[in-house]
Amino acid sequence: MWRITSLVVLIILSFSPLADEIHFTGAYSTDQLRGIRAGYRVTDLPVELPTWIGSPKLHVEAALNHWQDSDNTADNITALTISPILSWQITGTQRPLFVEAGIGGSYFDKTKISNRRLSTQFQFEDRVSLSWQYSHNSKARIALGYTHYSNADIKRPNDGLDFFWLSWALPF
Template sequence: MPIWTLTPALRWSFVGERWVFVETGIGAALFLNTHLEKHQLSTTFQFEDRLALGMALGNSELSVSLIHYSNAGIKKPNSGFETLSIGYRHPF
């Protein structure tokens, strides 16, 4: 599923718990293929809503994200879908 995304995000760290954070963001996605495994998208352009929970592991980060894609009714059918992903970030 090749996809390009641009999603600015806001991050909140909890007072006294700097190693735990929540992120949220709304952005845009461009799918290079509209036929996905279980979904047929009506447009290549989709909006992306993201909510993530993560934790710092030294210089690295581990996070779990729930992402919703939808074309916001630009073209019917608007068969939005969700994905759950696990991410790991480590600086080099």
């Protein structure tokens, strides 16, 4: 776990000139998998999206994920992910609440963890979350979300992975 943590810190520091915020996440799966995620998000993209989808903001997020089987900590898997994220502000300006969704790609170091067989190292990352800026003095946020990883039946078996997660994001 020390090696993974060191690698995450190095990746974040090397990309920090591009990033607008970093995030740290804890995840859990009903398949008895638990994990961590650390990454960064670029938020200042000069893209205007159509108003018919509610004028969300577009972000790009990259992260390193590491999960392990709760019953066998030697059984683990790591993934590098990158996803465009759409973010809709749904409440006020003092302490806003956001709905966020995205579909991106992931590269896994293995194709099996616990009883889950993924078949391919490439997986799609589908996610949805609620993100809350909990203080009007800071733009830091906490988020509660769900993520699904799957290869969209590119190859079978396609067991996929599902995670519920809690994240803390800190803008620069």
